[in-house]
Amino acid sequence: MHSPGKIIFSEIDKVFNLQIQNKWNVRNTGFTERSENLDKIRHWILNNRQKIRDAVYKDFKKPFPETDLTEIFNTLAEIRTTKANLRKWMKPQKAAPTPSMLTTHGYVIYEPKGTVLIISPWNYPFLLAVEPLISAIAAGNTVIIKPSEISRNTSAVIKEMVDELFPPNEVCVFEGGKEIATYLLQKPFDHIFFTGSTTVGKIVLKAAAEHFTSVTLELGGKSPVIVDSSADLKDAAQKLVWGKFLNAGQTCQGPDYLLIDKRIKSELIELLKNFINKSYGKNPNEIKHSHDFARIINFNHIGRLIDYLEEAKKYGAKVEIGGEYDRETNYFSPTVLSGSFTGTKLMEEEIFGPILPVMTFENIDEAIEIIKRQPPPLAVYIFSNKNKTIETVKENTVSGSVVINDLVLQFSHYNLPFGGIKESGLGTAHGFYGFEAFSNRRTVLKHHKFSPIKLFYPPYNNGKQKLINLLIKFFR
Numbered sequence: 001m002h003s004p005g006k007i008i009f010s011e012i013d014k015v016f017n018l019q020i021q022n023k024w025n026v027r028n029t030g031f032t033e034r035s036e037n038l039d040k041i042r043h044w045i046l047n048n049r050q051k052i053r054d055a056v057y058k059d060f061k062k063p064f065p066e067t068d069l070t071e072i073f074n075t076l077a078e079i080r081t082t083k084a085n086l087r088k089w090m091k092p093q094k095a096a097p098t099p100s101m102l103t104t105h106g107y108v109i110y111e112p113k114g115t116v117l118i119i120s121p122w123n124y125p126f127l128l129a130v131e132p133l134i135s136a137i138a139a140g141n142t143v144i145i146k147p148s149e150i151s152r153n154t155s156a157v158i159k160e161m162v163d164e165l166f167p168p169n170e171v172c173v174f175e176g177g178k179e180i181a182t183y184l185l186q187k188p189f190d191h192i193f194f195t196g197s198t199t200v201g202k203i204v205l206k207a208a209a210e211h212f213t214s215v216t217l218e219l220g221g222k223s224p225v226i227v228d229s230s231a232d233l234k235d236a237a238q239k240l241v242w243g244k245f246l247n248a249g250q251t252c253q254g255p256d257y258l259l260i261d262k263r264i265k266s267e268l269i270e271l272l273k274n275f276i277n278k279s280y281g282k283n284p285n286e287i288k289h290s291h292d293f294a295r296i297i298n299f300n301h302i303g304r305l306i307d308y309l310e311e312a313k314k315y316g317a318k319v320e321i322g323g324e325y326d327r328e329t330n331y332f333s334p335t336v337l338s339g340s341f342t343g344t345k346l347m348e349e350e351i352f353g354p355i356l357p358v359m360t361f362e363n364i365d366e367a368i369e370i371i372k373r374q375p376p377p378l379a380v381y382i383f384s385n386k387n388k389t390i391e392t393v394k395e396n397t398v399s400g401s402v403v404i405n406d407l408v409l410q411f412s413h414y415n416l417p418f419g420g421i422k423e424s425g426l427g428t429a430h431g432f433y434g435f436e437a438f439s440n441r442r443t444v445l446k447h448h449k450f451s452p453i454k455l456f457y458p459p460y461n462n463g464k465q466k467l468i469n470l471l472i473k474f475f476r
């Protein structure tokens with residue numbers, strides 16, 4: 001008798017080999033076939049919208065409108081942008097000749113990487129598996145997806161979709177956890193697109209090095225929000241409540257902690273309270289039973305958040321709003337804390353939940369110093385109406401993106417690259433940048449029989465040396 005593990009491992013071997021054999025066929029597909037494949041996904045999503053909403057709801061009680069907006073709409077928007085531009089992206093991109101290369105004809109072609117692996121997380125479980133799939137198909141690859149074992153209802157729906165739409169030698173899903181991911185990572189894939197934690201990202205990077213496989217790593221981190229005294233506080237508070245408590249705070253580029261000018265602290269906290277009450281309920285009981293607020297994914301994560309909260313309280317943090325939780329139902333209320341938080345897990349780990357620590361500053365340099373103590377995050381958010389403050393923050397911090405007077409939205413702008421830097425990620429995705437991530441940017445240089453470069457070939461006599469000297473003189 002084989003153990004289930006062995007059966008699935010031999011299935012992985014089989015599918016991987018089938019995809020390797022088939023990758024040359026898929027590579028040679030044109031715009032029409034790739035676009036038709038994207039349409040198949042689009043139709044499936046539209047026909048199975050309720051099934052996707054139900055699955056994500058079963059995973060962490062995500063409200064249907066949030067699933068519509070952040071999982072379904074974003075996926076459809078990625079398909080639309082890709083379809084509208086793919087013909088252009090697939091065309092060779094001409095490179096203007098440099099003065100010494102005037103007689104050449106150079107261009108760049110985007111060729112498929114080949115057989116690629118996508119490993120995705122649980123927090124936007126449909127979007128973060130299917131969005132890279134769209135880019136991978138657009139670029140002409142065969143694809144294996146390993147969705148998260150934690151959001152298992154959504155992973156089952158992703159598998160159902162892929163099984164219905166594609167033969168396994170084109171696209172295939174393997175469900176399962178670390179064991180399956182580790183086995184897949186031993187294969188010599190042509191690209192790995194990983195979305196998940198920084199810790200696992202490092203494991204993926206090491207595994208990829210074994211085969212010189214290129215990677216895109218979409219990781220996490222602590223994205224700060226700065227609000228200065230010139231900001232429109234009502235607007236900032238409304239956006240903060242939406243951006244922080246969307247998906248119950250389990251958003252990679254979501255606001256992690258808040259740095260505000262000391263003079264506006266009490267006003268901003270009051271406004272946050274008002275918008276929480278407006279969005280989720282007038283009192284703790286109404287908020288707890290709100291249908292518009294998701295739950296924490298599982299027992300481990302709710303335990304982690306409770307530890308963060310209780311530790312911060314021990315260090316003297318003040319609970320300004322919320323602070324309620326229920327381990328039985330994975331409920332953690334929208335929570336705002338104030339204090340210094342130095343040395344607490346709230347400032348050492350990615351929070352990834354609905355807790356917003358608020359710290360104050362007297363001048364913008366103090367806020368910048370706090371940001372610089374952390375590894376570069378996915379995003380830095382600034383609410384301000386002073387260009388000088390915005391520029392100072394931009395010039396003195398490092399992150400994957402900078403967003404001014406809004407939050408989170410950079411993810412949904414498909415003409416902008418999305419990604420992190422260092423601990424928050426390597427490479428970018430979305431729209432053209434996603435297509436590029438799954439493509440080999442290949443240089444093509446064409447020349448004629450007549451080549452002025454021949455004038456410089458050996459033997460290197462005096463005349464040639466003079467010519468070389470002239471060349472250097474011209475280019476110095």
Ligand code: NAD
Nearest residue numbers: 120121122147148177178181196197200218219220221252
């Ligand atoms: P995770 O790293 O625990 O898991 C991600 C995937 O990796 C899952 O499919 C999991 O099965 C797999 N995995 C787990 N252990 C592994 C191992 N040892 N080897 C190989 N694969 C392994 O992340 P998560 O908890 O699912 O997701 C939350 C994290 O993802 C947060 O840090 C968040 O910031 C980040 N994230 C980043 C983005 C982004 O676009 N930058 C988007 C969403 C989430």
